[in-house]
Amino acid sequence: MxxxxxxxxxxxxxxxxxxxxxxxxxxxxxxxxxxxxxxxxxxxxxxxxxxxxxxxxxxxxxxxxxxxxxxxxxxxxxxxxxxxxxxxxxxxxxxxxxxxxxxxxxxxxxxxxxxxxxxxxxxxxxxxxxxxxxxxxxxxxxxxxxxxxxxxxxxKGVAGGNFFIMGENQMAALMAAQAAVDAIASVCGVITSFPGGIVASGSKVGSNKYKFMSASTNEKYCPTLREQVEDSLVPEGVKAIYEIVIDGVDEESVKEAMSAGVKAATRVPGVVFISAGNFGGNLGPFKIELKDLF
Amino acid sequence: MxxxxxxxxxxxxxxxxxxxxxxxxxxxxxxxxxxxxxxxxxxxxxxxxxxxxxxxxxxxxxxxxxxxxxxxxxxxxxxxxxxxxxxxxxxxxxxxxxxxxxxxxxxxxxxxxxxxxxxxxxxxxxxxxxxxxxxxxxxxxxxxxxxxxxxxxxxKGVAGGNFFIMGENQMAALMAAQAAVDAIASVCGVITSFPGGIVASGSKVGSNKYKFMSASTNEKYCPTLREQVEDSLVPEGVKAIYEIVIDGVDEESVKEAMSAGVKAATRVPGVVFISAGNFGGNLGPFKIELKDLF
Amino acid sequence: MxxxxxxxxxxxxxxxxxxxxxxxxxxxxxxxxxxxxxxxxxxxxxxxxxxxxxxxxxxxxxxxxxxxxxxxxxxxxxxxxxxxxxxxxxxxxxxxxxxxxxxxxxxxxxxxxxxxxxxxxxxxxxxxxxxxxxxxxxxxxxxxxxxxxxxxxxxKGVAGGNFFIMGENQMAALMAAQAAVDAIASVCGVITSFPGGIVASGSKVGSNKYKFMSASTNEKYCPTLREQVEDSLVPEGVKAIYEIVIDGVDEESVKEAMSAGVKAATRVPGVVFISAGNFGGNLGPFKIELKDLF
Amino acid sequence: MxxxxxxxxxxxxxxxxxxxxxxxxxxxxxxxxxxxxxxxxxxxxxxxxxxxxxxxxxxxxxxxxxxxxxxxxxxxxxxxxxxxxxxxxxxxxxxxxxxxxxxxxxxxxxxxxxxxxxxxxxxxxxxxxxxxxxxxxxxxxxxxxxxxxxxxxxxKGVAGGNFFIMGENQMAALMAAQAAVDAIASVCGVITSFPGGIVASGSKVGSNKYKFMSASTNEKYCPTLREQVEDSLVPEGVKAIYEIVIDGVDEESVKEAMSAGVKAATRVPGVVFISAGNFGGNLGPFKIELKDLF
The missing domain is CATH 3.30.70.520 (Alpha-Beta Plaits)
Structure with a gap:
């Protein structure tokens, strides 16, 4: 959509x-x-x-x-x-x-x-x-x-509600992330715990090369690796991705925050794609569909 | 002086x-x-x-x-x-x-x-x-x-450089503490690590009543306990004390920060007394005399 | 009261x-x-x-x-x-x-x-x-x-809604003025147009000495002139006065702002007296009694 | 260059x-x-x-x-x-x-x-x-x-020192303008008087259509009019332009500010072109060449 x-x-x-x-x-x-x-x-x-x-x-x-x-x-x-x-x-x-x-x-x-x-x-x-x-x-x-x-x-609340903002360049994605954080700030019962509310370096669980690492760069979402990684998930034309991670007192407030944040991000010129992070659905009990935010 | x-x-x-x-x-x-x-x-x-x-x-x-x-x-x-x-x-x-x-x-x-x-x-x-x-x-x-x-x-730097700002009321002491922190911000090589750079609840080592506590309120410097504590160090007319604690890369920069901070604090109306914290000189190797700051 | x-x-x-x-x-x-x-x-x-x-x-x-x-x-x-x-x-x-x-x-x-x-x-x-x-x-x-x-x-709105915050010293009055402005910021339909929302130099109409001045210092409310001015209105023990001036879209919102501001100011230690400014009631059509704010 | x-x-x-x-x-x-x-x-x-x-x-x-x-x-x-x-x-x-x-x-x-x-x-x-x-x-x-x-x-100082920051989209140009203003803030003797230091709507003298206007939009630098205006000065691929205008106490400080600002802007990803505004050299006595800033 x-x-x-x-x-x-x-x-x-x-x-x-x-x-x-x-x-x-x-x-x-x-x-x-x-x-x-x-x-x-x-x-x-x-x-x-x-x-x-x-x-x-x-x-x-x-x-x-x-x-x-x-x-x-x-x-x-x-x-x-x-x-x-x-x-x-x-x-x-x-x-x-x-x-x-x-x-x-x-x-x-x-x-x-x-x-x-x-x-x-x-x-x-x-x-x-x-x-x-x-x-x-x-x-x-x-x-x-x-x-x-x-x-x-x-x-018992919810951690790790999230969405990805993808921009045609880094500054478009960053300002959209800021706009998303601004919008989320008006929602009760939630926080965005990363610096300025924004994640620049979203990670995957574990590491392929360094077994002692519990998390490492999510190469499928790294724009500079788009041509290098076989199964890259970076859409064409995307040069930067920010993740917004939301913790909240319940699923409803996390969902409301995601909705406010995604809508705000889409209003910033240069944003081209919104996605979200999951692990195939096997790890976390909460699944918040992007399409349900509108 | x-x-x-x-x-x-x-x-x-x-x-x-x-x-x-x-x-x-x-x-x-x-x-x-x-x-x-x-x-x-x-x-x-x-x-x-x-x-x-x-x-x-x-x-x-x-x-x-x-x-x-x-x-x-x-x-x-x-x-x-x-x-x-x-x-x-x-x-x-x-x-x-x-x-x-x-x-x-x-x-x-x-x-x-x-x-x-x-x-x-x-x-x-x-x-x-x-x-x-x-x-x-x-x-x-x-x-x-x-x-x-x-x-x-x-x-190898210096931690715990400090001074006490005593005011005729809480707001005078607080604004003076803010002015001190502002002044210290211009000094290189130092930080004031407490919230807003200011300590509201300076402590003593250990506790007389609760032996499991490694630090507790410094009752001799508590204005509300002035009449209650025998050897109170709160001067007459003082209603609030803030401590500024400074860490730095060397003694010289900590001393410079103390000097800038003390001078700034004295310019705020309602400040009546400046002191500093020590443990009798037996614990820390650095002793910075207030009179040497001027 | x-x-x-x-x-x-x-x-x-x-x-x-x-x-x-x-x-x-x-x-x-x-x-x-x-x-x-x-x-x-x-x-x-x-x-x-x-x-x-x-x-x-x-x-x-x-x-x-x-x-x-x-x-x-x-x-x-x-x-x-x-x-x-x-x-x-x-x-x-x-x-x-x-x-x-x-x-x-x-x-x-x-x-x-x-x-x-x-x-x-x-x-x-x-x-x-x-x-x-x-x-x-x-x-x-x-x-x-x-x-x-x-x-x-x-x-057609209302200009000049106001109250005076009097403190036992300047910093107490200033922090109370800040607290009042913070509280007024949550009220819809009003502004406090002075720097930081606060007036340090409230004035009277005209000047006794300099006839070309349309406004001059309100000496009756100047703490440093308390002993010098015959009919000083500075209460004993007051060392500083700030005025909060409120403009708004209607009398109701100005009154609500005054109420929020006065209440906030009274919670700051060192504040001793709240008053308000008027011209005997002959100039302005709006009269907002302080006692009606509670 | x-x-x-x-x-x-x-x-x-x-x-x-x-x-x-x-x-x-x-x-x-x-x-x-x-x-x-x-x-x-x-x-x-x-x-x-x-x-x-x-x-x-x-x-x-x-x-x-x-x-x-x-x-x-x-x-x-x-x-x-x-x-x-x-x-x-x-x-x-x-x-x-x-x-x-x-x-x-x-x-x-x-x-x-x-x-x-x-x-x-x-x-x-x-x-x-x-x-x-x-x-x-x-x-x-x-x-x-x-x-x-x-x-x-x-x-006697200098007004209207300026440069144009052109970006592949609006957010890149805006963040570069912000970076330029940050850099200029460290230069003594100058100001950037527009909101946040940045001009979004640079103007030309007078107006072609509305003779009562003393200034109007500079259509040659409007990205949305690039195809519509015959002699557009918007380079290909530029979607937004911000102008930084500098006033200062003398030509030297304005030049220093331009230098700091231009250099900072070029470090922001998505910036593609830097230019400057003039009126053919007949109006103002000061001409500051961009190439002399490096």
């Missing part, structure tokens, strides 16, 4: 289950909440080499946060055990240390819960405090008091 | 040796280089709970980078073994994956070297390529080709 | 009628739409010395714009004749010249209309084109084609 | 004299200085329809400003009479009103001077004050005190 004159491949994205924590970080101004959110979600592009996948979901206006201050929601995604460890470490090192911050559970309805006991940092000076109906701990620190919840909901 | 009407404590910052790698990340525009740099240096505030300390040192203009594109220099700091692992992982996951990036060694004169072999990702399609006199590997990827050096200099 | 421990003055903001145009600027990405919006609304803080008052109202997601691309809404406010001239000049010089932009009427329901005939720039090569149900002109330009509507609704 | 594989046209940019003022705006942090600088230089893309041309030249670190705070230098360009009026209005409305700002003359060596008497705003409460060796006025205002010089140097 075509959309806005761009060919949409007859394929699907194959995605995987992951555990997801959603944390609301508030601060005195939007900017300071954002700085903490960015630090807390750094070095978290891909579970292949990072301790988790994480990203900034979006802005949460003051009237929707427990303490009436502006905030950002972040998602942290990993296996269950790793998730608890990562939420603790990232909040302890990157949010408790950040100016004027507070943290709140962003999944208060979730049945599954993890404890995040930062209050031990208070060395006995900490005390319980209710903020906006939430049971928090207040910890005396050098800039005053840190306030935070310590019981966080987690849900 | 006083500077700009602010009392400067008669004390010193105690700092420690660390191994430092300096990486130049370039991209098609300044913005894309910055996005990769931020992702690669996230979750890296403090060695206490993060795998390393890292931050963006500063912008490197196109005429000073090997490939003539705009770039950012980042510093990654850790023990020697951990450093190699972290440089590899952070470049592999956060820069190789980022749109249009290339990486170059930012310490070409350093005698000590570490290998950073990303080229295995190329699965045999990679090849050697010289860029601006540097021996690089080019790896075919989905957005075209990634180019990077794989031999990086490391130096 | 008090709110979050801050005294709210028993007074009101006095505001004035103005004509308002609302323009949607779209572009290939959010960033490029924003750059055009900022340029088009610059040098437009106050009708006293600028040709109009203008500002960025907020982001408009792709699914709400006529061409399905991300956009920003801007407001331009002035007397009716001046408004037409300013909309034409600002769109011609700052949006038509900006990369990839399109413009659409942001007040399609308004009965009062102004023509904005940019298509003459096409020198005869221009042609009519429908986009998302809107009658537009397409103008061939160097970067491709500019597309825009040329018939814009205007409404 | 070719540079980085891109054809460089054998032509020159024709530029014009203009009067230039350079103002240093400082504030408590870099961010607040920048906000004032952006507001003060808005609605100032082209002298054709704006009251002046203006832009942010660049960051000035604290150690180089008279008051030791971070700052930004801006340039304002216009005819001599208009220039004085615009400097006064823009400083009065966009900088005096901005939080924590001070202004200083950025051309202290210039022989030609203009007075910028903002102190009348003080209504008699103002007083003289020396800051960093500069004679300033201090004006009591609501946020404390505004401080500024009132005697500004102006020099």
């Amino acid at each position: 075509e959309y806005n004159g761009v060919t949409i491949d007859e394929t699907y994205a194959e995605a995987f289950p992951t555990w997801v924590s959603r944390v609301i970080i508030t601060a005195v101004t939007e900017e300071w909440a954002y700085k903490a959110a960015v630090e807390a979600t750094g070095f978290a592009t891909s579970a292949i080499g990072c301790p988790c996948e994480a990203g900034v979901e979006g802005f949460v206006p003051a009237e929707e946060t427990p303490d009436g201050r502006p905030g950002y929601a972040i998602l942290i995604c990993a296996g269950k055990k790793k998730l608890k460890e990562q939420v603790v470490e990232r909040l302890a090192e990157c949010v408790l240390t950040a100016p004027t911050t507070a943290v709140f559970d962003g999944l208060p309805e979730a049945e599954e819960r993890i404890p995040v006991k930062l209050h031990f940092f208070g060395d006995g000076y900490e005390y319980k405090k209710e903020v906006g109906g939430r049971q928090c701990w207040a910890i005396p620190i050098m800039n005053g008091e840190y306030v935070g919840e310590e019981d966080f909901g987690i849900v | 006083e500077y700009n009407g602010v009392t400067i404590d008669e004390t010193y910052a105690e700092a420690f040796p660390t191994w430092v790698s300096r990486v130049i990340i370039t991209a098609v525009t300044e913005e894309w280089a910055y996005k990769a740099a931020v992702e690669a240096t996230g979750f890296a505030t403090s060695a206490i709970g993060c795998p390393c300390e890292a931050g963006v040192e500063g912008f490197v203009p196109a005429e000073e980078t090997p490939d003539g594109r705009p770039g950012y220099a980042i510093l990654i700091c850790a023990g020697k073994k951990k450093l190699k692992e972290q440089v590899v992982e952070r470049l592999a996951e956060c820069v190789l994956t980022a749109p249009t990036t290339a990486v170059f060694d930012g310490l070409p004169e350093a005698e000590e070297r570490i290998p950073v072999k990303l080229h295995f990702f190329g699965d045999g399609y990679e090849y050697k390529k010289e860029v601006g006199g540097r021996q690089c590997w080019a790896i075919p990827i989905m957005n075209g080709e990634y180019v990077g050096e794989e031999d990086f200099g490391i130096v | 008090e709110y979050n421990g801050v005294t709210i003055d028993e007074t009101y903001a006095e505001a004035f009628p103005t004509w308002v145009s609302r323009v949607i600027i779209t572009a290939v990405t959010e960033e490029w739409a924003y750059k055009a919006a900022v340029e088009a609304t610059g040098f437009a803080t106050s009708a006293i010395g600028c040709p109009c008052e203008a500002g960025v109202e907020g982001f408009v997601p792709a699914e709400e714009t006529p061409d399905g691309r991300p956009g920003y809404a801007i407001l331009i406010c002035a007397g009716k004749k001046k408004l037409k001239e300013q909309v034409v000049e600002r769109l011609a010089e700052c949006v038509l010249t900006a990369p990839t932009t399109a413009v659409f009427d942001g007040l399609p329901e308004a009965e009062e209309r102004i023509p904005v005939k940019l298509h003459f720039f096409g020198d005869g090569y221009e042609y009519k084109k429908e986009v998302g149900g809107r009658q537009c002109w397409a103008i061939p330009i160097m970067n491709g084609e500019y597309v825009g509507e040329e018939d814009f609704g205007i409404v | 070719e540079y980085n594989g891109v054809t460089i046209d054998e032509t020159y940019a024709e530029a014009f004299p203009t009067w230039v003022s350079r103002v240093i705006i400082t504030a408590v942090t870099e961010e607040w200085a920048y906000k004032a600088a952006v507001e003060a230089t808005g609605f100032a893309t082209s002298a054709i329809g704006c009251p002046c041309e203006a832009g942010v030249e660049g960051f000035v670190p604290a150690e180089e400003t008279p008051d030791g705070r971070p700052g930004y230098a801006i340039l304002i360009c216009a005819g001599k009479k208009k220039l004085k009026e615009q400097v006064v209005e823009r400083l009065a409305e966009c900088v005096l009103t901005a939080p924590t700002t001070a202004v200083f003359d950025g051309l202290p060596e210039a022989e030609e001077r203009i007075p910028v008497k903002l102190h009348f705003f003080g209504d008699g409460y103002e007083y003289k004050k020396e800051v960093g060796g500069r004679q300033c006025w201090a004006i009591p205002i609501m946020n404390g005190e505004y401080v500024g010089e009132e005697d500004f140097g102006i020099v």
